[in-house]
Amino acid sequence: MRYLPLTEEDRRAMLAAIGVQSVDALYSDVPQTVHLTKPVDLPGFKSELEVERHIGALASKNLGTGSCPSFLGAGAYRHHIPASVDHLIQRGEFLTSYTPYQPEVTQGTLQYLFEFQTQVALLTGMDVANASMYDGATATCEAVTMANRVTRRSRAVLSGGLHPHYREVIETHGKFTGFEVTAAPADAKGAEDLSRLIDAKTSCVVVQNPSFFGHVHDLSDLAKVCHDAGALLVVAVTEVVSLGLVTPPGEMGADIVTAEGQSLGVPLSFGGPYVGLFATRDKFIRQMPGRLTGQTVDVDGKRGWVLTLSTREQHIRREKATSNICTNSGLCALAFNIHLTLLGEAGLTKLAELNHATASRLADRLSAIPGVTLFNETLFNEFTLALPKPATEVVEALARKRILGGVPVSRLYPGDASLANLLLVAATETVSDEDIAAYEAALKEVLR
Amino acid sequence: MSAPTQIQSERRVLRTISGNKGLQIEEPLIFEQGMKGRSGVDLPAVPPHKDRLGALKRKSDIGLPGLSEPQVVRHYTKLSQKNYAIDMGVYPLGSCTMKHNPRLNEKVARLPGIGDLHPMQPISTVQGALELIDQLAHWLKTLTNMPAVAMSPAAGAHGELCGIMTIRAALLAKGDARKRILVPESAHGTNPATAAACGYEVDPVPADDRGRVDLAAFKAKLGPDVAGTMITNPNTCGLFENDIIDIADAIHEIGGYFYCDGANFNAIVGRVRPGDLGIDAMHINLHKTFSTPHGGGGPGSGPVVLSAALAPYAPVPYVVHGANGFDLVERNGSAFGRLKGFHGQMGMFVRALAYMMSHGSDGLRQASGDAVLNANYILAGLKDEMTPAFPGTCMHEALFNDEFLDGTDVTTLDFAKAMIDEGYHPMTMYFPLVVHGALLMEPTETESKDGLDRYIEVVKGLAKRAKAGDAAYFKGAPYHTPRRRLDETLAARQPVLRWKPEAPKKAAE
Amino acid sequence: MSEVRYSQEHEWVKLDGDTATIGITHYAQEQLGDVVFVELPEIGKKVEKGKELAMVESVKAASEVYAPVSGEVIEVNSTLTETPATVNEDALGKGWFAKLKVADKGQFATLMDEAAYNKFVEGLH
Structure with a gap:
């Protein structure tokens, strides 16, 4: 077995040194009745080539977004990842290192986490950010539980423009951990008014910007309503590239900003692993979940970094921790960090402009097709179309033409007939003029 | 603070102009090396389009630095060299299972x-x-x-x-x-x-x-x-x-x-x-x-x-x-x-x-057996010089308490930091909580017998050194890392969790 | 003339009239190591004997400070928020946490005096 260095001779010598007859003897604490004496019923070992063939065959049964025009969004976006990102994150010193609990031998990890925290704070317009969460949905759920702690209240109000998966994750936690959730109905037109749902029991209001349906909102008034009621405003961003062009939540009065960081550096990979971003105000630092990297000095007075404020965390505070999170999304945070460093201010701004331009041009072309209506006055790189027939059928028909045309809203809101014809369409910098032309032609044909 | 040892004084004599030490190269933050307008990504021109952002277009700068691709590649390569990794050697962190990651x-x-x-x-x-x-x-x-x-x-x-x-x-x-x-x-x-x-x-x-x-x-x-x-x-x-x-x-x-x-x-x-x-x-x-x-x-x-x-x-x-x-x-x-x-x-x-x-069904069984064998080999190799927390054999990790350090003034933490200078990642320390000064070692099936023999020799040597009364050496360790012991109290008392641009200096009056 | 008494959870209490000043003992701060953060109660909060009054944190530990006597919080030592090191430097003096208006002075008498506490700490080794 290529991964196992011990030879039979080594094993014999080691057993002799330990003073036992066999490896099985080392399992003597295992009750005899449950101690297996032969391998379980699964295939035997395979060479590298055989494994590659097997997984390659499974991969070839899928239609990857890289091999056809793709217009999928709804919380995960296909962007071009510069070659150096994937090269650098595969350096063994990053890839095969543990959580940086020993700062003297993990300054590399700690420094990039400090840079990552700074980038997230800058992008969101907030004071401080943590060293990552699992994904956007769980980060947003952690924001709700943090708001419950800060306000000592226990009812979250969720916008109908929040990603339904995010809403469902929050509802699950509410149900099992004991807080209330008031979720507004789907807000496809981007016209909801949440202020009437906010009362003295409300710990926070959670909105998404741009919304699940693509609308871009000014949240300043909502922030004021929240603060007047003693509640926090939580803003979730599922497309972080938008922050290159759109006013950041921090400038509109948000108290906590969460985001899905996948768009920068992280491949789609069928939904994970991704990277959750979590940013807030200085005054709430000690209520934050997750790891934090802080600057300090070593005994020689040189600047260095350590994990800090760990008394919030499970390995010290145990049942009183702010969250049970331990492993987070370190390597994805590194990919995010490297991609954003490569882009820089100028690159991110231009990337965001390209995304907006591509989506805006696509919206013009598709909404000109007879029977198709654009729901959005505002958008960043994603929008909602009303089609003359059920969106699921249309998407299946487009897929047969090797075009991934979007996400039917009904997949995330099953059972609501009024949403059956709505289609979410996204366009990033990876969409070419030819892709737009192909989509337009195919959609016309499918709707004919 | 203990008196500087001879090693520390030697370090002062050998100080370089750049602050670098051969392959250990100092690396500033990206925010300290950026230039406005520079980018490591080339993008096509933005085509004409209808602006649909409403009034929400960002008005302020984000504040991100601009670096070219070679600068970025060097930055992260240099950072990577400040990390220990399973690709480099024994990483015996108990409970964490640091085994080989096949490419x-x-x-x-x-x-x-x-x-x-x-x-x-x-x-x-x-x-x-x-x-x-x-x-x-x-x-x-x-x-x-x-x-x-x-x-x-x-x-x-x-x-x-x-x-x-x-x-x-x-x-x-x-x-x-x-x-x-x-x-x-x-x-x-x-x-x-x-x-x-x-x-x-x-x-x-x-x-x-x-x-x-x-x-x-x-x-x-x-x-x-x-x-x-x-x-x-x-x-x-x-x-x-x-x-x-x-x-x-x-x-x-x-x-x-x-x-x-x-x-x-x-x-x-x-x-x-x-x-x-x-x-x-x-x-x-x-x-x-x-x-x-x-x-x-x-x-x-x-x-x-x-x-x-x-x-x-x-x-x-x-x-x-x-x-x-x-x-x-x-x-x-x-x-x-x-x-x-x-x-x-x-x-x-x-x-x-x-x-x-x-691995297959047979290989997975072999891997778990080897992991347990390796842990017991460490336990057997160290049990005379250190103090096992419990008698008998173990499963995949060997647990010691800090009794063998009694009277030496060397703590579990000091001992772990000295392992770093020897080229090893420390074992898990002070966990589980039920064992005083716990040292938890998990070699996994990845380690060879030769590698374990060397590891055991080094750890035994450190235990002997601690017992011989060389506490000052342990208190100062590590000596050979990019950074030595870091001030965690300072980090927690005055949290600096992000970089901020330096405030412009006031002109001298 | 005020008197200081001690709890088994390593808090000290000084009673002046019906005002109890509360802090953690020298032994407690030594066990904790460098104190990096102190969370103080709100003024007006009513606490019961044995219940959490404040929180004190070092780099690697967080401990509750329990109220050795019941009462209402009338003053807190807010300088600790900025300079938590005071707890290490002067645990029995400037490092006090809070003052309570005591409801039942009888509770004070049940606590250990200095000699008894010193003996209690010795027994922990």
Whole structure:
């Protein structure tokens, strides 16, 4: 077995040194009745080539977004990842290192986490950010539980423009951990008014910007309503590239900003692993979940970094921790960090402009097709179309033409007939003029 | 602070002009090397378009630095060189399972048709992906002899949440939520944190003098308000809980459920099936047992295998065999609901499946046996110079207490820092909490006998040095790292959690 | 003339009239190591004997400070928020946490005096 260095001779010598007859003897604490004496019923070992063939065959049964025009969004976006990102994150010193609990031998990890925290704070317009969460949905759920702690209240109000998966994750936690959730109905037109749902029991209001349906909102008034009621405003961003062009939540009065960081550096990979971003105000630092990297000095007075404020965390505070999170999304945070460093201010701004331009041009072309209506006055790189027939059928028909045309809203809101014809369409910098032309032609044909 | 040793004074003499030390190169933050307007990415011109941002166009600068591609490549290469890694040598962090990460797994996770799959594609276009998840689920269920598995949890602690919420859902379905969860004092911190997050009171169970759950104390705490127990097996002392079947029977007798923290499953894969022990739910850290890379702290993946009693309460989504091939159930009206966005850590699933297939059924059994053999070889090699926490053999990790350091003025922490200078990552320290000054070593199956012999010699040498009265040496260690001991008190008293531009200096008056 | 008494959880109490000043003992700060953060109660909060009054943190530990006597919080030592090191430097003086208006002075008498506390600490080794 290529991964196992011990030879039979080594094993014999080691057993002799330990003073036992066999490896099985080392399992003597295992009750005899449950101690297996032969391998379980699964295939035997395979060479590298055989494994590659097997997984390659499974991969070839899928239609990857890289091999056809793709217009999928709804919380995960296909962007071009510069070659150096994937090269650098595969350096063994990053890839095969543990959580940086020993700062003297993990300054590399700690420094990039400090840079990552700074980038997230800058992008969101907030004071401080943590060293990552699992994904956007769980980060947003952690924001709700943090708001419950800060306000000592226990009812979250969720916008109908929040990603339904995010809403469902929050509802699950509410149900099992004991807080209330008031979720507004789907807000496809981007016209909801949440202020009437906010009362003295409300710990926070959670909105998404741009919304699940693509609308871009000014949240300043909502922030004021929240603060007047003693509640926090939580803003979730599922497309972080938008922050290159759109006013950041921090400038509109948000108290906590969460985001899905996948768009920068992280491949789609069928939904994970991704990277959750979590940013807030200085005054709430000690209520934050997750790891934090802080600057300090070593005994020689040189600047260095350590994990800090760990008394919030499970390995010290145990049942009183702010969250049970331990492993987070370190390597994805590194990919995010490297991609954003490569882009820089100028690159991110231009990337965001390209995304907006591509989506805006696509919206013009598709909404000109007879029977198709654009729901959005505002958008960043994603929008909602009303089609003359059920969106699921249309998407299946487009897929047969090797075009991934979007996400039917009904997949995330099953059972609501009024949403059956709505289609979410996204366009990033990876969409070419030819892709737009192909989509337009195919959609016309499918709707004919 | 101890007096400077000779080594420290030598360092002063050898100081370089740049502050660099050969291959150890100082590296500023990206924010200290950026230039406005520079970028490491070339993008095409923005085509004419209708602006649809409304009044929401960003008015302020973001404040990001601009670097070219070669600057970026050098920056991260230099940072990487300040890390220790399993690729470099023995990484004996007990409880963390730092084993070799095969590069084949990285390669297959990036294949077109896997790495570029969107989670919301039509089901007809992702049949291979669903089949892959189904295959991995089959391996996990077979190795554990459990009938069901929830694939979506993102890491071990997330798996714990999944398991305890499933238990709560099952109890609520009977109209009996209950109040307490029994957790051994030796447990990982995530266990009590998880139970508390799910609204349960954590009732600690003491360990007996053999390092196992005290069965009598456990039974004495049982009652009709106990929802279940969370027990790690093999436990955090590196020992198999030999009363585990009695524990399972006892918890079932009062109508509770048995959650097993599967962090140490790597010790028993192919040799003991948790389903045979009476366990109702157990998370499997794919990033430990099945070698998906730790990546400096994630991402992980923590599928949870479930007993027949709990299977109906599993979260969505899950893969089923439908009339037209594989299907994904994204909503089922069940009591649980959803735990995570999309469908789980697919990138980790691919890597774990590649790892399992590479070993095969026989190889996985060999790997767990080798891991246990290696740990016992360390225990045997060090037991005379150090003090094992418990008598007898161990499972996959060897646990020592700090008695061998009594009277030396060297602490477990000092000892660990001296290991760094010897080219090793330290073992886990001060965990589990039930052992004084604990030193927990987990070599995994990755280490060769030669490598272990060298490791044992070095650790023995350090123990001798400590006993010989050279405490000052240990207090000053490490000496040869890019940074020496860092001031954690300063970091916590005056938190600096991000870079900020320096305030412009006032002109001299 | 004020008197100082001690609890088994390593708090000290000084009673002046019906005002109790509360802090943690020298032994407690030594066990904790460098104090990096102190969380103080709100003024007006009513606490019961044995219940959590404040929180004190070092780099690697967080401990509750329990109220050795019941009462209402009338003053807190807010300088600790900025300079938590004071707890290490002068645990029994400037490092006090809070002052309570005591409801039942009888509770004070049940606590240990200095000699008894010193003996109690010795017994912990």
